[in-house]
Structures are given as C-alpha cells and as structure tokens.
Amino acid sequence: MCTPCCISQLACCCGSAACSLCCGCCPKIKQSTGTRFMYALYFLLVTSICVIMMLFPTVENEIRDHIPFYAEMCQNLNTGNCKALVGYSAVYKVCFGMACFFFVFSVFTFRVRTSTGWRAAIHNGFWFLKFLALLGCCAGGFFLPNQDTFLEVWRYVGATGGFIFLLIQLMLLVEFAHRWNKNWTSGIKYNKLWYAALALVTLMLFTVAVGALVFMSVYYTHHEACTLNKIFLGLNATLCLFVSLLAISPFIQKLQPTSGLLQSGVITVYVMYLTFSALSSKPIETVEKDGANVTVCKFPFNYGSEGDKKIVTGVGTVILFGCVLYSCLTSTTRRSSDALRVCRTTMPENERARCCFCCGDDGDDYEDEERKGGGQNVMYDEREGTVYSYSYFHFVFFLGSLYVMMTVTNWFHYEDAKLEKFLDDSWSVFWIKMASCWVCLLLYMWTLVAPMICPKRFEA
Numbered sequence: 171m172c173t174p175c176c177i178s179q180l181a182c183c184c185g186s187a188a189c190s191l192c193c194g195c196c197p198k199i200k201q202s203t204g205t206r207f208m209y210a211l212y213f214l215l216v217t218s219i220c221v222i223m224m225l226f227p228t229v230e231n232e233i234r235d236h237i238p239f240y241a242e243m244c245q246n247l248n249t250g251n252c253k254a255l256v257g258y259s260a261v262y263k264v265c266f267g268m269a270c271f272f273f274v275f276s277v278f279t280f281r282v283r284t285s286t287g288w289r290a291a292i293h294n295g296f297w298f299l300k301f302l303a304l305l306g307c308c309a310g311g312f313f314l315p316n317q318d319t320f321l322e323v324w325r326y327v328g329a330t331g332g333f334i335f336l337l338i339q340l341m342l343l344v345e346f347a348h349r350w351n352k353n354w355t356s357g358i359k360y361n362k363l364w365y366a367a368l369a370l371v372t373l374m375l376f377t378v379a380v381g382a383l384v385f386m387s388v389y390y391t392h393h394e395a396c397t398l399n400k401i402f403l404g405l406n407a408t409l410c411l412f413v414s415l416l417a418i419s420p421f422i423q424k425l426q427p428t429s430g431l432l433q434s435g436v437i438t439v440y441v442m443y444l445t446f447s448a449l450s451s452k453p454i455e456t457v458e459k460d461g462a463n464v465t466v467c468k469f470p471f472n473y474g475s476e477g478d479k480k481i482v483t484g485v486g487t488v489i490l491f492g493c494v495l496y497s498c499l500t501s502t503t504r505r506s507s508d509a510l511r512v513c514r515t516t517m518p519e520n521e522r523a524r525c526c527f528c529c530g531d532d533g534d535d536y537e538d539e540e541r542k543g544g545g546q547n548v549m550y551d552e553r554e555g556t557v558y559s560y561s562y563f564h565f566v567f568f569l570g571s572l573y574v575m576m577t578v579t580n581w582f583h584y585e586d587a588k589l590e591k592f593l594d595d596s597w598s599v600f601w602i603k604m605a606s607c608w609v610c611l612l613l614y615m616w617t618l619v620a621p622m623i624c625p626k627r628f629e630a
C-alpha cells in the first residue's frame with residue numbers, strides 16, 4: 171500500500187505530478203493551492219535563513235563549531251572572510267538569489283493559459299529539482315565579482331521593489347479585513363455567537379491600537395522636543411478615527427452593509443505599527459539638561475541594544491509571513507481578484523462562516539479527484555484553464571524577496587556601507603514608513619467611498 175504512495179511522492183519531487191501528502195486523513199487539496207503552498211514554503215525557508223543571519227550575532231561561531239571543513243570553505247569565498255556568511259551583506263546576496271529564482275519563473279510562465287502545457291508542468295512539479303535550483307541561486311550570490319559595487323546598486327533595486335511590494339501588502343491587508351468581516355457576518359443569521367466573536371475581536375483590535383498610541387505618546391514625545399512626533403501621532407490617530415466613523419456611517423452602510431468596525435480595527439492596528447516603525451527609524455533628538463545633552467523620544471527598554479528596531483524587524487517579518495501565507499492559501503478566483511480591484515463582491519449564497527476562512531474555497535466544486543496509494547485527495551481544478559496568473563504570482567514573490575531584504579536589514583542599512591552612518595536612523599526611512607501609513611488609510615478609504623464615486627462599476 172505504501173509503494174504507490176512513495177512512487178507518487180517521488181514523481182512529485184522529480185516529475186510533473188501533483189504534490190500531495192501520503193495521509194488519507196488529510197483534507198482535500200486543490201492542485202493550484204498545493205502548488206502555491208510549495209512556493210510559499212520555499213519563500214519562508216529562505217526568509218527564515220535571512221532572519222537567522224540578522225538576529226543572531228553568534229551564528230558564525232555556531233557554524234564554525236558544528237560544520238566540518240568550515241575554514242576551507244571560507245577560503246574559497248571571494249572575500250576570503252567567513253563573516254561574509256552572516257550579516258547585512260549575506261542577506262543581500264541570499265535575497266538576490268531568491269529574487270532571481272522567482273523572476274526567471276515569472277518570465278518563464280508568462281502568458282500561460284492552461285495547465286496542460288510543458289511550462290505549466292514545470293511550474294506545478296519538479297519540486298526537488300527546483301529546490302536545488304533555488305539553493306544554487308542563493309549560493310551564487312556569494313561568488314559575484316565586484317561585490318562592493320553589487321551591494322551599492324542592489325540596495326536601490328531592493329528599495330524600489332520593496333516599496334512596490336509594500337503597496338501590494340497594503341492591498342492584501344485591506345482585502346483581508348473586508349473578507350474577514352464578510353465571512354463572519356454571514357454566520358450571524360444562523361448563530362448569534364458570531365456577532366459576539368465580531369464584537370470581541372473588534373474590541374481587542376481597538377484596545378491594542380489605543381494602547382500603542384498611549385505608549386508612543388508617553389515615550390516618543392517630549393514637551394521641549396519631538397514636534398514632528400506629536401504632529402504625526404495626532405494626525406494618524408485622527409485619520410484612524412475618521413475612517414472608523416466613515417465605515418459605520420449611514421451612507422456607507424447603505425451601499426456596503428457588511429462594512430463595519432472590524433475592518434477599520436485591522437487597519438488602525440497596522441497603522442499604529444507603521445507609525446511606531448517610522449518613529450523608531452527617525453534620527454535621535456537631544457535636549458540640554460543640567461549642562462548635558464540628553465537623548466529624548468527613545469525606546470524605554472534596552473535602548474542601547476536598539477530594542478525598538480528589533481521589535482520592528484520581528485513584527486515586520488511576522489506580518490510578511492502572514493501576507494505570503496494568506497496570498498497563497500486564499501483563493502485567486504474572479505471573486506478574490508475583484509476584491510483586490512475594489513469591485514463589488516456579493517456574498518455567495520453558500521458562504522459559510524468559519525474561524526479559518528482563509529483556507530476556504532469560493533464555492534467551486536471539482537469532481538476530478540485522485541487518491542494515490544490511499545493518500546490525500548487532490549482536486550485538479552485547472553483542467554479547463556489556470557485559476558490564477560502564474561507569471562504574476564512569481565512576480566509578487568520576486569518583489570517579496572526584495573521586501574524581505576529591505577525589511578530584515580532595516581531598509582538600506584548594511585555592514586561596511588559607505589552611506590551607513592547617513593542612512594542609519596535617517597529621515598529617508600522615516601518618510602518611507604510614514605507615507606506607508608497614509609497610503610494604507612487612503613486605500614481603505616477608497617474601498618469605502620468607491621461605490622459612491624463609481625456606481626456603475628459596482629452594479630451587481
């Protein structure tokens with residue numbers, strides 16, 4: 171019984187067969203979902219390696235103590251220095267390899283319309299061979315010539331791609347908030363406990379947002395300095411309050427009955443995080459006290475070890491993981507695409523409220539299933555055509571690779587850079603992150619007022 175299952179898994183790794191688990195108790199999985207999950211797994215694996223390179227300064231010592239022939243391997247590097255395996259420059263090189271991997275696949279799968287072609291077969295299978303290709307791309311970054319020039323040029327490419335991905339991330343966040351509210355609202359007419367769950371989660375979100383605002387008001391403002399901090403804290407808090415009231419206003423409720431405080435709560439929490447991230451990236455300010463300059467508006471805990479930047483990097487990485495998993499596990503059918511384009515998406519009649527609504531389908535039923543060796547059911551949902559754009563999918567991961575590089579390295583900052591002192595705690599990083607707050611609020615506000623401005627586009 172195990173032999174057919176093992177053969178099918180071997181075909182999944184080295185051939186074009188669909189990937190499934192050898193477990194009959196596992197739920198059904200669509201071929202498209204399984205493929206996206208595998209690419210997301212590759213992405214998260216490389217991202218985790220980058221985080222380890224940055225968060226643990228002793229990683230070089232651990233590698234030296236546990237990996238044989240470590241010294242010989244270091245001698246073969248262009249730098250001749252084992253420090254090239256960790257730190258900022260290593261993250262840039264690893265992310266360069268991952269970005270190249272996804273960019274090549276984006277070009278390779280351009281205009282693929284059906285899953286029956288050979289390009290689609292490569293996209294949906296050959297996982298072990300693609301894993302080796304990804305490792306080769308990431309390792310190749312350490313052997314590039316003129317690495318100083320490469321790092322200087324690549325950081326600008328990363329900044330551009332990272333900012334574009336940030337916009338996509340904000341769109342996904344807004345779409346996630348609307349879908350969450352719609353799904354749980356659909357269960358209210360069957361069970362009133364869903365209404366209690368909505369109220370509880372909304373209350374928790376706004377409690378976290380208010381707590382973050384109070385924290386920043388106490389520790390990131392000063393009566394003699396930090397004027398910009400006061401202005402932007404007040405401005406962002408006012409804008410969050412405005413969009414919250416707008417979401418429950420009568421004229422918005424008339425056009426979008428499912429609009430509520432849950433969406434605005436999600437957006438408000440994210441804006442507070444972006445505000446904290448911006449304030450922690452701002453150049454330090456000092457005031458004269460008792461004849462000495464005293465640093466003000468700083469993180470109150472472990473400031474000498476840059477505790478605020480570690481929190482920003484950690485939370486940013488978690489948010490990135492969540493966005494990647496959501497974009498891969500959620501459906502990419504017409505209903506989801508319309509949501510991203512801010513079109514009206516009527517709630518389907520068979521919409522069923524569930525806690526893990528991200529993994530649900532869009533009501534599409536597929537009769538073509540295959541059980542291999544008593545294993546997991548695989549639904550081949552792309553026999554009549556692809557349900558998502560392969561090229562766009564890989565391009566988003568290409569941009570995500572650049573965003574990982576910039577987020578983990580705190581945007582522009584890496585070892586031995588000529589502009590390190592200028593870009594560390596810089597105004598450029600501050601304005602990028604502060605502008606992200608306003609873009610997020612504008613995107614959410616547009617999803618609320620768009621039906622009034624463009625009514626024909628939102629006709630059922």
